[in-house]
Every structure is written in C-alpha cells, then in structure tokens.
Amino acid sequence: MSDPLFKRVAIIGLGLVGSSLARAVKAEGLAGAVVGADASPQVRQQAEELKLCDALEADLGRAAAGADLNVLATPVGAMGAVAKEIAPHLGKDAILTDVGSVKQAVINAAGPHVPAGVHFVPGHPIAGTEQSGPAAGFAALFHQRWCILTPPEGTNEDAIQKLTQFWNSCGSQVEVMSPAHHDLVLAITSHVPHLIAYNIVGTAADLEGVTRQEVIKYSAGGFRDFTRIAASDPTMWRDVFLANKDAVLEMLGRFSEDLTALQRAIRWGDGDALYDLFTRTRQIRRGIIDAGQETGEPDFGRRHEDD
Amino acid sequence: MSDPLFKRVAIIGLGLVGSSLARAVKAEGLAGAVVGADASPQVRQQAEELKLCDALEADLGRAAAGADLNVLATPVGAMGAVAKEIAPHLGKDAILTDVGSVKQAVINAAGPHVPAGVHFVPGHPIAGTEQSGPAAGFAALFHQRWCILTPPEGTNEDAIQKLTQFWNSCGSQVEVMSPAHHDLVLAITSHVPHLIAYNIVGTAADLEGVTRQEVIKYSAGGFRDFTRIAASDPTMWRDVFLANKDAVLEMLGRFSEDLTALQRAIRWGDGDALYDLFTRTRQIRRGIIDAGQETGEPDFGRRHEDD
Numbered sequence: 001m002s003d004p005l006f007k008r009v010a011i012i013g014l015g016l017v018g019s020s021l022a023r024a025v026k027a028e029g030l031a032g033a034v035v036g037a038d039a040s041p042q043v044r045q046q047a048e049e050l051k052l053c054d055a056l057e058a059d060l061g062r063a064a065a066g067a068d069l070n071v072l073a074t075p076v077g078a079m080g081a082v083a084k085e086i087a088p089h090l091g092k093d094a095i096l097t098d099v100g101s102v103k104q105a106v107i108n109a110a111g112p113h114v115p116a117g118v119h120f121v122p123g124h125p126i127a128g129t130e131q132s133g134p135a136a137g138f139a140a141l142f143h144q145r146w147c148i149l150t151p152p153e154g155t156n157e158d159a160i161q162k163l164t165q166f167w168n169s170c171g172s173q174v175e176v177m178s179p180a181h182h183d184l185v186l187a188i189t190s191h192v193p194h195l196i197a198y199n200i201v202g203t204a205a206d207l208e209g210v211t212r213q214e215v216i217k218y219s220a221g222g223f224r225d226f227t228r229i230a231a232s233d234p235t236m237w238r239d240v241f242l243a244n245k246d247a248v249l250e251m252l253g254r255f256s257e258d259l260t261a262l263q264r265a266i267r268w269g270d271g272d273a274l275y276d277l278f279t280r281t282r283q284i285r286r287g288i289i290d291a292g293q294e295t296g297e298p299d300f301g302r303r304h305e306d307d
Numbered sequence: 308m309s310d311p312l313f314k315r316v317a318i319i320g321l322g323l324v325g326s327s328l329a330r331a332v333k334a335e336g337l338a339g340a341v342v343g344a345d346a347s348p349q350v351r352q353q354a355e356e357l358k359l360c361d362a363l364e365a366d367l368g369r370a371a372a373g374a375d376l377n378v379l380a381t382p383v384g385a386m387g388a389v390a391k392e393i394a395p396h397l398g399k400d401a402i403l404t405d406v407g408s409v410k411q412a413v414i415n416a417a418g419p420h421v422p423a424g425v426h427f428v429p430g431h432p433i434a435g436t437e438q439s440g441p442a443a444g445f446a447a448l449f450h451q452r453w454c455i456l457t458p459p460e461g462t463n464e465d466a467i468q469k470l471t472q473f474w475n476s477c478g479s480q481v482e483v484m485s486p487a488h489h490d491l492v493l494a495i496t497s498h499v500p501h502l503i504a505y506n507i508v509g510t511a512a513d514l515e516g517v518t519r520q521e522v523i524k525y526s527a528g529g530f531r532d533f534t535r536i537a538a539s540d541p542t543m544w545r546d547v548f549l550a551n552k553d554a555v556l557e558m559l560g561r562f563s564e565d566l567t568a569l570q571r572a573i574r575w576g577d578g579d580a581l582y583d584l585f586t587r588t589r590q591i592r593r594g595i596i597d598a599g600q601e602t603g604e605p606d607f608g609r610r611h612e613d614d
Binding site for chain 1: 408433434435436437438443452453455482488491492493495496497498499500501502503504505506507508509510511512513514516517519521522523524525526527528529530531532533534535536537538539541542544545546548549552555556558559561562563565566567569570573574576578581582584585586587588589591592593594595598600601602605606607608609610
C-alpha cells in the first residue's frame with residue numbers, strides 16, 4: 001500500500017464540516033494520522049465518543065504542530081484568531097487551508113499571520129446540511145460536490161495540486177478562482193438564499209393575524225422548504241453575512257429591485273410578466289438536476305407513502 | 308361491501324392534483340365511477356393511457372351530469388368559466404367543490420353560477436409537488452396533509468360532513484375556516500414563498516458578473532432549494548397571485564420591511580440582531596417536523612451516497 005497523501009492532518013473545529021472531513025480523511029486513508037482540535041469541551045467529548053480522530057487537542061497549536069495539512073473549520077469570524085494562535089507551530093512547507101464560506105475576509109484576517117514557508121491555500125467546499133455539530137457529520141458530505149480554492153497570486157503550485165488531490169479523494173471536483181469572484185458567486189447561490197429564508201421564517205413567526213400553529217400546520221404549501229436552510233447554524237451564518245457584506249448587499253439590492261417589479265406586476269394585474277418569469281425559472285432547475293447537483297425526484301424525493 | 312361514498316365523482320382538470328385525486332378515489336373505492344374531464348386533448352390522451360378514470364369527457368357538462376360530487380381542479384383563473392359551463396348539468400343535492408389555492412376569488416367567480424339545491428363547498432388540499440400534469444400525480448399525495456374547506460354561511464351541514472369524510476379517506480385531515488382567513492394564511496405559507504423563490508431564481512439568471520453555469524454548479528450552497536418551488540406550474544401560479552392580490556401584497560410588504568431591517572443590520576455590522584433571528588427560526592422548523600409536515604432527515608433526506 002502506498003503512503004497516505006499527508007502524514008498528519010490537523011482539523012481545527014469539529015462541527016458539521018470539520019467532523020465530516022475527519023471522517024472522509026479516515027474513510028479514504030488520506031492521512032497517517034488525523035488530529036482534531038476544538039475549543040469546546042463538549043465538542044471534544046462528542047468527537048471522542050464518535051472516534052472521529054486519532055488524537056484530540058484542546059490546544060490548537062499542539063494540534064497543528066507537525067501537521068503537513070492544517071484545515072481551519074471554525075466559523076469565519078474566528079479564523080483570524082485561530083491562524084494567529086497556530087502560526088508559530090506551523091512547520092516549513094505545511095499547507096494551511098480553510099473551509100470558510102467567505103474567502104476575501106478570511107484571507108484578510110488569516111493571511112498576515114501565515115509564516116513564510118507555509119503554503120496558504122484558502123478553500124470552500126460547497127457542501128453542508130442544515131444540521132450542526134460533530135454528530136451531524138458524515139464522510140459522504142463532499143461526494144459529487146464542488147470545492148473552490150482561492151490561492152493568492154504566487155502560491156506554490158505543488159501545494160495547490162496536493163490540496164486538489166485531497167479534495168478529489170474526498171469526492172469533490174475542484175475549481176480555482178479569485179476570492180472576490182468566489183464571494184460574489186456565493187452571495188447569490190448561498191448567502192442571499194439563506195438570508196431570505198431566515199427572513200421569511202421570521203416574518204411568518206411575527207404575524208398577528210395568523211398563528212404560529214397555522215404556519216406550521218399548513219407549511220406543506222411551500223414554506224417548509226425555506227425552513228430547512230433557516231435552521232442552519234446561527235454563529236456560522238452571522239459571521240458569513242458580516243464577512244461578505246459588500247457582495248451580499250449588492251445581490252440583495254438586485255433581489256429587492258426584482259421583487260419590487262414583481263410586486264408591481266401583481267398590483268397591476270400583469271399576468272404575462274408573471275407567466276414569463278415563472279416559465280424561465282423552470283429551466284434553471286432543469287440545469288441543476290442535469291448537473292447532478294440536485295435530485296430530480298418530485299418534492300426532493302421526500303417520502304409520500306405512510307411507511 | 309358497503310356502498311361507495313359517492314355514486315359518481317366528476318373531476319374537471321386532470322393536472323397534478325386532479326389526477327392524484329382520481330387515483331386516490333379509485334385506490335380507496337370512494338366512488339361508483341370516476342369521470343374525468345379536461346379541455347386539453349393531450350391531457351385526455353395521457354389520462355386514458357394512465358387509466359386514471361372510468362370515463363373521460365371533452366365536454367365538461369357531460370362529465371358533471373349525474374355526478375354527486377364535482378371537483379374543480381383547473382387553475383383558479385378558469386374556475387368561474389368552468390362553473391358557468393357545468394352549472395346547467397349539476398343535479399339537485401350534488402356537491403360542488405374545488406381544489407384552488409385561493410378561496411375568496413373562486414367563491415366570487417364560481418359562486419354566482421351555482422344553482423339552488425347544489426351544495427357549494429370550496430376546498431383546498433395543502434399538497435403538491437413542483438411537477439405538473441397527469442403523469443406526475445399519485446394517490447398518496449394527500450396522505451398526512453391538511454385540507455381546508457371554506458363553506459359559505461348556511462351551507463348544508465351534511466354536504467360538509469360528506470366532503471370531510473371524502474378527504475379523510477384520501478388521507479387528509481380537514482379544517483374549516485373563512486375564505487378570507489384561508490387566503491391570508493396561504494399568502495404567507497405558500498404564495499409569498501413561491502414568489503420569493505421565483506424571484507431569486509430570476510435574479511440569479513440575470514446577473515452579468517456571475518454566469519448561469521456558475522449558479523448551477525454551486526447551487527448546493529442553498530440556492531437549489533429555491534429552484535424546486537420555482538419550477539412549479541406557471542399558469543397555476545400566475546392565477547394564484549392575480550387572485551390573491553391583496554393578501555399577497557400585504558404579506559410581501561411585511562417580508563420586505565423585515566428584509567430591509569436585516570439589510571441594515573448587515574450594513575452596520577449588527578451581529579447580535581442577525582444571531583437572534585437565526586436562533587428563533589430554528590424553532591419553527593422543529594415545530595414543522597414535530598407536526599409531521601416535514602422530514603427531519605438532513606437535506607430533506609436527499610441521498611448522499613453515490614449509489
């Protein structure tokens with residue numbers, strides 16, 4: 001059997017994504033050892049019970065020491081501080097990456113702490129569920145997904161190649177782009193959808209003419225789809241919106257403009273404008289299903305039989 | 308074996324809901340005969356190939372003649388005209404109901420045509436998928452769902468009871484409320500969610516800085532959830548928004564107000580406001596899962612293994 005891709009992989013933060021990555025690394029034999037670190041004693045205990053890692057550390061620096069791959073998997077707001085804390089322990093030619101949903105802000109916060117000789121290759125696997133914590137993770141989370149890398153100009157090519165091979169082995173395809181473009185793309189494909197979902201669930205919860213019980217009872221008419229992503233981790237998402245402010249505000253402005261036009265079409269009874277939009281939007285879904293990023297089964301393949 | 312609940316059930320409109328109802332009536336033995344009618348020759352042909360009904364009619368009046376239960380299952384914009392067309396053929400003590408997503412507008416459009424002695428009990432099963440047409444239907448669509456009836460003051464109690472029994476037999480629980488309250492509840496639990504989903508998919512399709520291919524590729528970050536309901540039938544939904552204008556505009560106004568407050572929180576970096584909302588919204592989803600209206604499996608139970 002050939003040597004594993006990395007001798008020692010340190011994963012800092014063992015939530016949904018970090019713990020899934022630990023499982024994937026073990027499942028695919030990508031490391032001689034997987035070391036996990038998390039600031040929370042409860043998370044470390046859960047990780048221990050789940051046997052996610054070969055070793056668990058409360059001290060982040062100790063986890064990073066000797067690791068040839070270090071993965072930051074904390075909320076993006078914490079990544080600068082974590083990078084600062086582990087920086088003195090990073091060895092020469094170690095790779096440092098992250099899984100944050102925003103890239104420019106992470107580069108700004110973590111980049112200055114990265115010592116010379118360490119290869120910083122920021123990354124973002126486009127994968128997740130609405131659940132949180134180490135028990136919610138699973139090795140197949142990254143299967144048939146995309147992982148975006150946003151290495152700064154001049155990053156060591158071998159490091160990029162090796163990290164690409166790592167994500168490929170976890171089941172993902174890798175795309176390289178600039179951090180600014182990543183943040184714009186994700187603002188529309190992920191951040192604004194989450195914000196809108198959180199928002200409508202909040203609007204529904206605050207009505208005086210319709211009870212919360214009614215909203216819950218009759219949610220099968222469409223509302224329940226929104227509640228899934230509005231159940232995502234609050235800390236992670238607070239950080240995303242604060243860290244990707246400019247792109248989110250830009251996309252939100254466009255969304256609101258378009259919504260105002262739709263509102264006007266409804267007020268003035270312009271059925272053709274509504275019909276035209278509703279016809280166009282079907283094609284996008286077809287594209288997503290064809291690209292293997294979604295199930296084509298009706299209702300997401302939710303079970304309909306009482307079984 | 309006891310007599311079926313109805314001697315002859317006529318279903319006018321054999322799309323997703325009408326064809327599912329035809330299947331449910333047959334599966335549960337709720338009628339001596341199921342007669343289907345549809346204005347579209349293609350739909351009638353599909354219905355014939357699928358053996359959905361005991362008889363198929365192009366002429367709506369002929370379908371309704373002799374039926375003790377008549378169900379309007381067309382887009383709501385067509386229901387007034389359909390009611391007018393079948394009215395002369397409705398027998399004494401026949402029940403006339405519908406499955407429209409808006410109730411006051413259907414009552415306004417169809418009500419005046421209903422002959423004396425016919426029991427008009429408007430209804431709305433809160434069930435559906437994003438697919439359309441007779442081939443997309445299935446008998447279990449109404450299982451574990453709610454059906455709302457909005458009978459006008461003074462409606463024959465036996466007719467309401469019998470229709471309730473009918474929906475119970477199809478697998479649904481029945482709730483009775485006023486048409487105005489129905490329209491308000493559905494505006495927030497169904498109509499505005501659909502509008503927002505259509506809108507963001509349209510916004511994403513029209514960007515110049517992000518390609519449509521990128522939107523599709525990276526949709527797993529949240530966007531793809533919205534595309535499901537934005538793939539729903541365009542004619543049905545155009546009619547819903549035009550027919551429930553007042554309640555939709557009211558709920559949309561609240562949604563936009565709340566969204567503006569969130570936008571401001573992002574602009575000014577108010578992380579606590581974001582965190583508070585994102586924490587509250589989790590509880591609503593928990594309620595929907597506990598109420599049996601949603602799967603608790605992560606990611607809607609979408610399959611994650613490459614199988």
